Amino acid sequence: xxxxxxxxxxxxxxxxxxxxxxxxxxxxxxxxxxxxxxxxxxxxxxxxxxxxxxxxxxxxxxxxxxxxxxxxxxxxxxxxxxxxxxxxxxxxxxxxxxxxxxxxxxxxxxxxxxxxxxxxxxxxxxxxxxxxxxxxxxxxxxxxxxxxxxxxxxxxxxxxxxxxxxxxxxxxxxxxxxxxxxxxxxxxxxxxxxxxxxxxxxxxxxxxxxxxxxxxxxxxxxxxxxxxxxxxxxxxxxxxxxxxxxxxxxxxxxxxxxxxxxxxxxxxxxxxxxxxxxxxxxxxxxxxxxxxxxxxxxxxxxxxxxxxxxxxxxxxxxxxxxxxxxxxxxxxxxxxxxxxxxxxxxxxxxxxxxxxxxx
Numbered sequence: 620x621x622x623x624x625x626x627x628x629x630x631x632x633x634x635x636x637x638x639x640x641x642x643x644x645x646x647x648x649x650x651x652x653x654x655x656x657x658x659x660x661x662x663x664x665x666x667x668x669x670x671x672x673x674x675x676x677x678x679x680x681x682x683x684x685x686x687x688x689x690x691x692x693x694x695x696x697x698x699x700x701x702x703x704x705x706x707x708x709x710x711x712x713x714x715x716x717x718x719x720x721x722x723x724x725x726x727x728x729x730x731x732x733x734x735x736x737x738x739x740x741x742x743x744x745x746x747x748x749x750x751x752x753x754x755x756x757x758x759x760x761x762x763x764x765x766x767x768x769x770x771x772x773x774x775x776x777x778x779x780x781x782x783x784x785x786x787x788x789x790x791x792x793x794x795x796x797x798x799x800x801x802x803x804x805x806x807x808x809x810x811x812x813x814x815x816x817x818x819x820x821x822x823x824x825x826x827x828x829x830x831x832x833x834x835x836x837x838x839x840x841x842x843x844x845x846x847x848x849x850x851x852x853x854x855x856x857x858x859x860x861x862x863x864x865x866x867x868x869x870x871x872x873x874x875x876x877x878x879x880x881x882x883x884x885x886x887x888x889x890x891x892x893x894x895x896x897x898x899x900x901x902x903x904x905x906x907x908x909x910x911x912x913x914x915x916x917x918x919x920x921x922x923x924x925x926x927x928x929x930x931x932x933x934x935x936x937x938x939x940x941x942x943x944x945x946x947x948x949x950x951x952x953x954x955x956x957x958x959x960x961x962x963x964x965x966x967x968x969x970x971x972x973x974x975x976x977x978x
């Protein structure tokens with residue numbers, strides 16, 4: 620099991636990744652959301668120039684906002700700075716698109732996108748502009764041998780998915796998958812079945828020990844006798860917990876999906892608060908502070924139930940036990956996304972108490 624960090628890309632926060640590398644974190648994933656954070660590729664370029672061993676890449680690049688050749692050239696440029704330690708995470712863009720009032724890319728379009736970007740990441744020819752009525756035109760990077768980009772060192776593609784169809788596409792196209800965090804081995808096995816079905820339906824066979832899986836959460840190691848909902852815990856994981864609430868509200872607003880049971884205690888008050896925001900600006904308000912800060916008026920929604928459902932919080936032994944179970948179930952990495960202000964404290968504590976104990 621490896622531990623990585625997911626970073627809300629900030630052009631002036633490069634030392635955070637430098638410190639994570641020194642502490643033994645395996646990966647740094649630069650998040651891509653153009654109306655929330657700095658540009659992920661500009662940030663990655665600085666990260667690449669300041670680090671030596673940590674694997675770096677997009678966490679995850681959004682297919683809806685950049686054509687496949689743009690994303691391929693972007694990450695291959697980073698691979699020229701950090702050869703052999705660059706990866707490409709890609710997803711359909713829930714938050715990045717929702718914060719602009721737009722839906723994520725549709726599954727069939729995401730499928731076509733992955734089919735185009737996969738060969739481009741290898742420096743090969745791909746068909747651009749494929750639709751149901753158009754076969755597309757062949758494209759490739761025609762000056763890759765001049766040092767502008769690097770395709771000689773492999774750029775693995777990790778496809779983000781949270782449901783059967785998107786995880787199926789990870790199995791069909793990817794070298795790995797970015798998953799929702801599973802609480803136990805049963806949840807992990809369910810996701811593996813979706814990945815493997817997608818591969819099988821596409822006539823592809825994947826080996827679990829060769830297909831890299833990573834899951835996003837954040838982590839707080841409890842002090843002796845400390846409550847799961849202590850003020851310190853809320854400070855160190857509250858923003859991630861609130862992002863789960865934001866996501867659930869988006870699912871209700873856009874698809875009519877009812878919230879999970881763990882939100883029952885806060886849902887009436889939270890939805891009443893959101894109803895006060897004008898509809899034409901609500902898409903902006905939903906994600907305010909996203910994975911960085913908890914707004915003062917939302918602090919009361921960071922309850923024990925929300926924390927336990929969305930974050931990995933426990934004693935050292937409890938966390939190590941859960942990680943060991945997931946490792947045995949085929950999860951290769953957990954990436955941590957702590958709130959912005961206590962981010963250094965979080966990764967320092969996890970590096971002290973958890974990383975040395977991982978097998």
